Amino acid sequence: MQTREILSKVKTGEISIEEAERFFKKEPFLECTGALETGAGGKTYFGPGYDFARLDTHREIRQGFPEVVFCENKADAHLVEIYRSLYETFGEVFGTRASKSQYELVRQVIPEIVYDEISGILKKEKEKEKIGNVVVCTAGTADVPVAEEAAQTAEYFGTKVVRIYDVGVSGLHRLLYQLDEIQKANCVIAVAGMEGALPGVIGGLVENPVIAVPVAVGYGVSAGGYAALLSMLSSCANGVAVVNIGNGFGAGYLATQINRLAVKGTRGIKNDSEW
Numbered sequence: 128m129q130t131r132e133i134l135s136k137v138k139t140g141e142i143s144i145e146e147a148e149r150f151f152k153k154e155p156f157l158e159c160t161g162a163l164e165t166g167a168g169g170k171t172y173f174g175p176g177y178d179f180a181r182l183d184t185h186r187e188i189r190q191g192f193p194e195v196v197f198c199e200n201k202a203d204a205h206l207v208e209i210y211r212s213l214y215e216t217f218g219e220v221f222g223t224r225a226s227k228s229q230y231e232l233v234r235q236v237i238p239e240i241v242y243d244e245i246s247g248i249l250k251k252e253k254e255k256e257k258i259g260n261v262v263v264c265t266a267g268t269a270d271v272p273v274a275e276e277a278a279q280t281a282e283y284f285g286t287k288v289v290r291i292y293d294v295g296v297s298g299l300h301r302l303l304y305q306l307d308e309i310q311k312a313n314c315v316i317a318v319a320g321m322e323g324a325l326p327g328v329i330g331g332l333v334e335n336p337v338i339a340v341p342v343a344v345g346y347g348v349s350a351g352g353y354a355a356l357l358s359m360l361s362s363c364a365n366g367v368a369v370v371n372i373g374n375g376f377g378a379g380y381l382a383t384q385i386n387r388l389a390v391k392g393t394r395g396i397k398n399d400s401e402w
Contacts, residue, residue: 196221199223207236220250225249248275257285260287260289261289261312262288264302267344272375274316280379296325306332317338325339326339340374341355341358
């Protein structure tokens, strides 16, 4: 439960002041502890005296979004314990850059976990209302994995997402055909490799912010996405912001923040208590 929910339940008598006090006395993080040791049969387990993670349980209170797990490069035992702890605490958990083998491990402790091989998203989420409107576009099909990381991140945080894929500038008519839908968005995420032209083109056609995501897609001189990155940073279109190469998560997070502000303005909302 979050701060406002606790206070509301005290007000209605659902929980006592003492219960609320116990909640607020908790540390604003959850320690994952134990040493990685090898036992019989080569099985890895946790022993005493090893703190490998401090999960930020109050992040949603401060920032409006819960902590997300970056799965890549984490030890298997660490990842499983982090997922278990977050799921038991919040009833949902979201991670990026997960492998199929990591999914198989986490599924042993959270059978309901869902894995998307295209984006690498590993999640178990609660039902929630999707608000506003964010459009995610790609220049080509090869850009879809990063676009899906962005789209599913935004959806997890409660954003309504419209996907418009494979509308790159090599066939500009495909983009123009979808222009009405793109112009309705509170924010557009444009994902592109090669020369990275798509965000600049979209930026010249819409009135709301465009988040450009360079992708490591292209032939030799594209240099692992640097050509697209530099092109996007050099765009003459106004209102285009650029995230790091392949950072779909960052784009989805930022788009959600922009979308929330737009929805608040539309509803005349002045603070979160009015949601």
